[in-house]
Amino acid sequence: MSTTAPQGNLRQRNVAGSKKNKDGASSDVELDKLVKAASGKAPKAAAERDHQFAFTLITILAFVTRFWGISHPNEVVFDEVHFGKFASYYLEKTYFFDVHPPFGKLLFAFVGWLVGFDGHFHFENIGDSYIANKVPYVAFRSLPALLGALTVSVTYLIMWESGYSVPACVLAAGLILLDNAHIGQTRLILLDATLVFAMACSLLCYIKFHKLRHEPFSRKWWKWLILTGFALSCDISTKYVGLFAFITIGSAVCIDLWDLLDIKRPGGALSLPQFGKHFAARAFGLIILPFLFYLFWFQVHFSILTRSGPGDDFMTPEFQETLSDNIMLSNAITIDYYDTISIKHKETKAYLHSHVERYPLRYDDGRVSSQGQQVTGYPFNDTNNYWQILPAGEDDKQLGRHIKNHDLIRLRHTVTDTILLSHDVASPYFPTNQEFTTVSIADAYGNRAADTLFEVRIEHGKPSQEWKTISGHFKLIHNPSKVAMWTHTKPLPEWAFKQQEINGNKQIAPSSNVWLVEDISSLPADHARRAKVEKKVKTLPFLRKWFELQRSMFWHNNQLTASHPYASLPYSWPFLLRGVSFWTQNDTRQQIYFLGNPIGWWIASSVLAIFAGIILADQFSLRRGMDALDHRSRSRLYNSTGFFFLAWATHYFPFYVMGRQLFLHHYLPAHLASCLVTGALAEFVFTQDAVEHELAHQAAKAGKKSQTPKHHLTARERFVGQSLFGAWIATGVILTLVAAGWYFFLPLTYGYPGLSVEQVLRRKWLGYDLHFAK
Template sequence: MDHMWTLIIFTLLTRFHNLAVPEYVCWDEVHYGKMAGRYLNRTYFTDAHPPLGKMIIAAAGRLTGYDGRFSFENHGDAYNTSSWKVHYFGMRASSATLGSLTISLLHYTVKRLTGSQLAAFLSSALMIFDCGLLTLSQYILLDPILLFFMSAAIYFKAESSNKLSSFKLYSKSKRVAFPVISWCRDMLRCGFCLGCTVSVKWNGLFTAIFICFWTLWDIWSCRKATIFARICLLLGSAVFFVILPFLVYVSTFAVHYEVLNHSGTGDGFHSSLFQSCLKGNPLHNTSMPSHVAYDSLISVKFHQPSRSGLLHSHDRLYPVDIMPFPYQQATLNFHKDANNFWEVVYPSEVEMRYFAEESYHNKSGAEVQLLKSGNFLKLRHVKTGCYLHSHVRKAAFTPYDQIVSCHKNSLHEAKMNEIWRLDIASVTDDAVTLDCLNTQFRLVHANTGCSLRSTFQVLPDWGSNQYEVTCTNNQQISMRAMWNVEQHTHKKLNEESIVPCQMSFWDRFMESHATMAALHLHSAPADISQTSSAWQWPIYSKGQMLTEDEHGVRVYLLSNPIVFYINIWSLATVFILSASRHLKFKPNNPKLYAYKNYFSHIFECIDPLHFQYCQLFVLAWALNYLPFLVMPRVVYFHYYYPAMLCNCCLSGCFYNMIFEGASVRLSQSCNYKFSCLFFERFFITVYVFCLFVPFYLYFSLAYGVPSSSYNY
């Protein structure tokens, strides 16, 4: 009996029912809907995830009428009002479609591996009746796209694995025709889907690692194949599962840079050279003097992979408890304004005698003296006339660093703390000049030897919520305290056209990944109550609120508890059975030896091939779940769903294995002929009933039914 069409129809009905509700921005739609609009408007943004998932959402929106003008600014923003109508249904429908296809793909995967229609039905029923998986499939999210490509990769790998299971190519005894073309086709599809999986979220790497382990196990199982044949299989698998996914992954970024070629809100995360590649950015196709000299007006940028900003000052003073003297604040500002400009000033002859035996002052008589590595300088804030200053006093929030400020003090001791030494990175020749955009340098305090940097500690209201700037004596931190000149003017230097986008594709690719990695590490939740710990996921300890009920609708990411209990039972049992096969029981311990006999009887009743696939899905679950236990970032309950799908496949294989063994035993033990068909139908009826009851009780939380209709 083929249950597939029944499953497909029921899956589509559950995923598309009430898809337009709630009619406002819900949960992470505020991020991914906004990013889809950026793709349609071609304005650059920065995100912690690779671009493919957002591009698919944008394509779905474009095909269904979304024009990218709706901002997705806040949670709860209405899609349809008297002023505008947003075509958001198509983007949600793409998630629902991919969510439905995910279940179909895994159904066929289990069927292909075990050869059992019942095992496939048991697995897919767990996925269909899980309220959490239903919820994820109804919103504009990356998770349905990730789960679809993950399922497709596993399905095509199962296809190729079946072809390899009877592999006898170049056998020592005889040669058997091997379907090379169809095997390569399945491997090609699997590799492409793996690349797409990683291109949606980096979590897809766990699936890629699982596929590689599976492939190595397949090749090792070809015991009749020659060494040459195994090497050929290994090299072919490396091409399909390493090189091809990498090319797919890189290609998504090439499309990403080509589409997002206009300046946007994500510019500030990147270096000045990266920003010069974006149309509309002040650094794109601009003109300025290429070399910096004394008397130049400059803005200087401190760039780190996750954040950056411009050296800034304003007429606000430090609080008295932090700085008892009336000194201006020196901060790092994300935005570009007039307070970011500084004039490069000569230290006086008297000041220079304090630091050097011989003054490097302009003895040549040239009108302009270019800055070189090792030169001393002072930075005067253009708008307030104060000089950048540091002295031995702890910073506001970083006590092991010195405070940095601005002031106009005329005392000689104070003026000594205004002088900085220019230290250009990676140069051995002091004749190298300071160039705009390209040259990275350190500003070393001449009096104390500390290096100017930003801690990216956000200052409170008295600091306008800008970043803290300090001066560090830590040598390791000093080596990374790099600045560059972003904007530059000089009265006596001719302006030159700056070549746009001086970065190669690979330079932009590497900088983007450094930024993405830093965003992952420094991610902070908007609401800490929505986070969870990875140990809570398998035991179903905590769900996740998606919308509150102040808008009349409540949506809660709540999975079916019976699904989780079925999954955790199958997982624990397979673990115990697997361990029992590898434990050695000593005959002199009767109790333990009795356990060995007990497990031996169990293994006599089960299909070893089915148990092998159970172990395979345990590996898939472990690789998709265990890394989150040690991951140094905030995690959420919905991160568990790739592992949960693998657990559902494991449960289908496991309970089918138990059912087949039990039906054979019952048939042998009964005096009359036992009806396996009746037993199967009874088993399916009870199984579906146990899944449907909690699904019926909790489905309203997934669909976003008005909260006034229910007693929550």
């Protein structure tokens, strides 16, 4: 990021020019010298040595906190039921469906393959024993623990590469090191460790790339640009919220390109062709390459999952034909006219159903119905679910003929001997949707003939394609009005026995209009049409499979709107108002409760507010002719700390517009960014304080008109000492408090030891839903 701000003295700017000190040097020059001294810490080798020692110590502690007691508990915990199961499916080559991209799950499968796990255990239930089922669960958990430990190291490197002092680096990394939420999420078979690590790596790589801005198109420049793109790809290939990292880096790149476009830029103006090269390079490294990496993981996903499995139901029949051992396709039967069938809604699994009861005269909102026979969705197999397929005409010439795509049919309800109909009457719940009912056969072939005609429109079907059971997913389109038969999960009132509403949806395109024929009830079990014929596994182009899976993933992701006892809203995350219960054991009173370190989170959240206040105060001062910051301090505050603040904002605020279930772990990437802001702002505060003190000392010294004795400290040494000493004191105090918070909530993070009622109650600081509190 780059923000231009006017320069001036520490005090109010003078219109006539800067005031000079005794030696004729301006205050700005003195300030620049002082800040350079702080950033240099002579000799440079000593500074590097201090950083290396602190980095090594932080990394060792990160591995200790993540791997300590990782074998406990030795049973399935929380969402390990999902991601452990997916690893098993990969190892068995069994097709499954998940709303998250494959990269993180592929890493777990790779670990399982390395340790010789065959995927026999499917992680079905929380509490299932790993020991009894001979599962190498410690190896699986070691992957997120490794990435979680390295995330602490990368956090330190981000600060180091950004030019911050050792105390600032230690503070930012220490907040991650001692955070219970980061520890808890990286000790289990979960995806967030991969997500946060990739996000942190993207920030580090971009910073290293940006530092090479004066060496464009060099080998190192290209290396860090491509590595930034790869990290971004790993981020979004783990979870779709990884898109937020693209927004972070993309925003910084746009600002960078805007500066390059400036004809008055300090490094010299770029010609438009040169600017085009810069734009193209960034587009290639940060958009095209990440997308290709993203596609690559899906190619690996499809290449491994070649067998039919629990994910088949989420895909089209054409996709399922690419999987071996597909039971649904092997049982598919071509449907003929006059067959009696049962029709099932693909998403809600409800059967098309009717019974003798009729719609009420008036609904609760006062609207009038047709009082026709009810047509509903019923969740259980029943004779009232049987419908006979009749041709559009009255003759029997269609007997024995296969039904094909786009054929017009009628459906006769066999129990009540009535014909399915839709007409221009509002449905019970949707005034804009058409009611479905039935009419007598005489009316169906008389004055209501047109309203009983329906088109069979096979999903992705070809002209004249035959309609089949199970595999022939279709939409039933009412011919005159062109509405699609549709249902939803909201139950009707008692007058319909709380069954599902069936109505005509004017929006034909949505996949929620899709149905399938489960069986032909009129066909005997030994009929020749039921004979199973061995089918050859087909192939589909990769991009067609990818697009289909993307559509299904996005749709089901958007459907995750149901309430959850541990779901939380974004406004509660920075203040850590509540957590998530992961695991409990009644006998030992042990529990794992996903919760951050309250002290660390509250400090980081407070610093975010302080940073925003400093920026607002600085802008207000500049408008009033006051320049309270030197050039270097303002540049770092706006550019470096501002970049970290941007990362926090882009990883936090988008959740406010999401309609899906949200949990505390969604805040972890934003929390990491807030820790970077905390470390950066701590250095800013103490550096500025030291600047003020040193300027005051210089002024007093000039006023005395005397020489400083040789044994006194130089200005450089005194300034560095003041700034680092204050920063170390602040870092020590903050991390001591944070370490106390980490230790206090340690039993809830590591799952042991068990706590007494009194000990549990002492930890219920806010709305924490802790177990064994009584």
